[in-house]
Amino acid sequence: MQVTAPAAPRTATPHDGFPYAGLPHTGLPRVDALLTESFRPADTEAPLSDHTVGSLLREVAAGRPDALALESVPDDGGVPRRWTYAELLAEAESVAGGLRQRVGLGARVALWAPNVPEWPIVAYAAALAGVTLVTLNPALRAGELTHALRTSGAEMLIHADVARGYDMAATVRAVTPGLPGLRHVVPLAAWESLRGAAPLPSREEIAAVPAQIQFTSGTTGDPKAVLLSHRSVVNVARLTFEGLGVHDGATVVSPLPMFHTAGCVISCLGPLWSGGVFTLLERFDPKVLFEVLRRSPGAVLTSVPTVLSALNDVARAADGAPARLSSVLTGAAPVRPQLITETEELFSTTVFNLYGQTELASVVTLTRPDDTAEDKTGTVGRPLPHVACKIVAPDTGRVRPLGVPGEICARGYQQLLAYYGDAEATARKVDADGWLHTGDIGSMDATGAVRIEGRLSDLIIRGGENIAPGPVESFLSTLPGVRDAVVVGVPDDRWGEIVAAVLLPAADRPEGPDVEECVALCRERLSPHKIPARWYLADGLPLTASGKIQKFRVRELIAEGVLPRLDAPRA
Structure with missing residues (x-):
């Protein structure tokens, strides 16, 4: 199934299958007039959704209770575990009740695990419970884990026992004595003990609580805790998928780690907006990924360049029918034009390149279906709606002429609420006028497309x-x-x-x-x-x-x- 081309703005109806029925559905057209300097104002034509992560899941489950929502593919590519939307909601609400029996509204609950199917369930449960999910890299060593738990002020930790031979349970036992604020520690192996029946908060109460804390390395020093709102993660997922032209009910396949925004925001929440399937690979293996894609014709693949390189190696050597994808989304690292071209040829698809960072809920700019081949391979596209973008001289802050490199700055609903517990770092990141300084160097053309030139930092x-x-x-x-x-x-x-x-x-x-x-x-x-x-x-x-x-x-x-x-x- 092919990617749909951007259409003129229209109003969605319940028959479209979109859970935001009644909101304008836009194909994210180009700006009407060419820019004269490296500043693109926010396109606010389509209103933002007021959904929380949990209310969005509830609405989709009410409309499509028996549709497949989640499947988790084991390491060996064996039989996936599957949940319908009704089953996913019921499981998440049960765990949400258990969370509220232990912690209050707005508490920080950390999840330290690899890509297991319980990961998205816990994420939805946290959203329904009105607590802030703290996402942690399963590769963290003891000192790194201690820093993350202490910095986030986590009151509860849910963890896996092992990941790729790493004894996570032993690490938890080693660090918890030094964290008196961590009142509850529950292994995923004790899943049934996470269930509960405590009353859940209202949508309005939940909307006032940050959705997630994501850790980023920053440019110097220890990782910082990025506080993201429900409004940001829900709408970035929505607008990214609209920009791709993802069809109703699409299957989205992701081998990306869930502790990143690319995994738990774009890959996980994106399918909700089309009432589709989130297929999670529990571990990235290019051969397993290729077979999953081959049995899912017309799927959307979320990726990074490393994944595409390994996947293409397998595709070139494969016998039998090829895998045909509707679209491939990639970014997070420099993407070689040759890699984009090669992927499109091997999978009869369109590759979309993006640019973003954790502090902006992961996506700022995105290439579009109607972009030229040069735009798709040489730029990271134009900004999503509701985010303004400019290129400035790092020393003066003045907007640069078109095509002249400078620091990429963005401003909009999606930017971080704060670096949790670090007002000084927040003030350095976001200036007095509300512009977030990315620390990356780029240039902008007359259509608003951004080209990445390098980085101010040494990240x-x-x-x-x-x-x-x-x-x-x-x-x-x-x-x-x-x-x-x-x-x-x-x-x-x-x-x-x-x-x-x-x-x-x-x-x-x-x-x-x-x-x-x-x-x-x-x-x-x-x-x-x-x-x-x-x-x-x-x-x-x-x-x-x-x-x-x-x-x-x-x-x-x-x-x-x-x-x-x-x-x-x-x-």
Whole structure:
């Protein structure tokens, strides 16, 4: 089934199958007039929805109780577990009652688990219970988990026992004694104990409570807790799927981690707006994903470039009928034009590129079905409705001329409520006029399409994972034989970027440290995606006049082959 082309604005009716019947349904047309500077005002023609996550689920379940809502595909690609909308709502309401027996309205409830089917159920339950869901990366080590739970002020933790061989239960036991504010800890293995029958709050009470806390690495220091509203996550999912032209009842397949907004906002909530199916892969395996797509013709795939690269490798070698998709959504890391073209050819589909960040509920700009091939491969599209976007000079804040790079800024309903518990960081992120400064460099053309040029910060994006170099550098500097360390991102065809470490040797070990020993120690303290993939040795580092490291020059030295490798180059 093909993606529908954008249509003129119209009013949806109950027969359309959309749960927001009565609200204008727009194909997100281009602006009527070409821009004269790099500022695109918000398109507010279509009103925003006032749904909460829970009220949206209830409305869809009332209209389509027997339609398939959720299926979860096991690691081995075996028989999925499935829930209809009525079953999903009933399960979520039961768990919501159990949450309210333990915590009050507005409490923070953390979920630390891989992609298991209980993940979206707990997310819906939190929304129905009027508590804020704190989403946690299952790869967090003890210190990282402690920071996240303490920063978010979580009163309750729901956790898996194990993920990819990592003993999560043991880590929970190790950290909980130092967290007196964490009053309830429940393993997913004790699922029945999560059920309850406590009264649930009203829609109005829930709307006043933040929907989620998502952690982002930021550019320096420890991860920050991004507070997002129901209004933001519900409408970003809606407007993204409208922009894609997703058909009624579509199946949305996602191998993305649920603790990211791409997983729990776009992939999970998007299908609600078309009364469709959310197919969750419990673990990303390109062969399993390919077979799921092959049995789901016309599906929508949400992805990151790393996923597409691996999936395309499988598709090229596959026998039998190809998988045909209605659309593919990708972003979170730089997307090579060749990857977009290749995916479209292999799956007879259209690839849509997006740009966003956690602080903006994950999507700011999106390519559209009527975009030119050049727009689809060379830009990240135009802003979604209800968000204004501009490109400014980082030093003066003045709007840049068209085509001139500057910092990307956005303003609208979808931006973070705050960095939870960090007013100073919030003020640095959002200026006095309400503009959120992304820290990314881009340019804008006359249609409002944005082209990503780079980043103000030194954030590394590896396969959609944001990695702040600072904490990694601090740890590497403590390793035996290391005097100092700098961490940068270097280009990689599969991951977009990978982590590279440049080490200054200690005086007593001029030959440099033992890399195998360094990697072993990193595995004890760092999440796997933060561990450097390449290791270099340097006698000194390029510095500015004020003594700051010139990271751009470090990357150049790596690219030029000036710095010797400490580890054996990998194929």
